Amino acid sequence: MFSQDISAMLLLRRCHSLTRLGPVGTQRYRAAPSLASCAVRLCSSRRDDQRSYQHANNGASWKHIVAGLLTGTGVVLTYGLHHQEVERADAGLSTTAESSCLPVFSHDEVTKHRSLEDGVWVTFKGGVYDITEFVAMHPGGNKILLAAGGALEPFWALYAVHDQNHVLEILSQYKVRHLCGFFKIN
Numbered sequence: 001m002f003s004q005d006i007s008a009m010l011l012l013r014r015c016h017s018l019t020r021l022g023p024v025g026t027q028r029y030r031a032a033p034s035l036a037s038c039a040v041r042l043c044s045s046r047r048d049d050q051r052s053y054q055h056a057n058n059g060a061s062w063k064h065i066v067a068g069l070l071t072g073t074g075v076v077l078t079y080g081l082h083h084q085e086v087e088r089a090d091a092g093l094s095t096t097a098e099s100s101c102l103p104v105f106s107h108d109e110v111t112k113h114r115s116l117e118d119g120v121w122v123t124f125k126g127g128v129y130d131i132t133e134f135v136a137m138h139p140g141g142n143k144i145l146l147a148a149g150g151a152l153e154p155f156w157a158l159y160a161v162h163d164q165n166h167v168l169e170i171l172s173q174y175k176v177r178h179l180c181g182f183f184k185i186n
């Protein structure tokens with residue numbers, strides 16, 4: 001019992017507001033056990049408050065750190081994607097064109113296909129067409145071979161009969177490659 005009182009008083013002395021109650025041994029001290037328990041509760045609740053405040057504060061700090069890291073990562077990724085997009089645009093290749101691109105055929109490769117033996121290839125608006133099988137079906141006869149190994153545009157500009165949807169539908173059946181690179185019309 002006595003040791004309990006001593007401990008209570010030690011706790012009381014640690015609580016500043018309650019040490020003013022009086023010295024040990026006075027009348028006031030006789031009320032010490034109840035006051036001490038009250039002080040203990042006060043002190044401990046104060047420490048609990050501090051602990052919970054620190055805990056909440058630590059939680060908030062972590063939240064800020066995590067939020068900062070996420071924001072930083074987002075900014076870096078966004079900048080990286082934007083930078084990549086700009087580099088592609090500078091190189092003259094759009095992302096869409098690149099992803100839908102079949103192997104590129106250069107002008108030289110297309111020119112190698114200008115006979116029925118080697119195959120008849122033509123280009124039209126960036127596409128490469130193998131029209132070898134169509135040559136025999138062409139309503140305009142062998143004139144079609146004039147465009148073999150090159151672009152259709154100049155010839156179709158002369159023969160406006162080709163400026164029709166059904167002609168483009170026939171042509172689309174023979175598309176073999178998408179011409180991604182720059183194709184020079186002779």
Ligand code: HEM
Nearest residue numbers: 131138139140143144145146147155159161162167170171
């Ligand atoms: C792959 C390429 C070509 C396709 C798919 C194509 C298709 C056609 C088609 C469908 C017609 C008939 C149009 C109609 O009457 O409605 C036509 C007519 C004709 N084409 Fe082509 N053509 C091609 C290339 C060429 C080229 C390169 C030339 C000339 C150098 C040419 C010259 C002609 C001529 C002169 C006619 C008119 C024939 C006539 O009515 O007597 N074509 N072509």
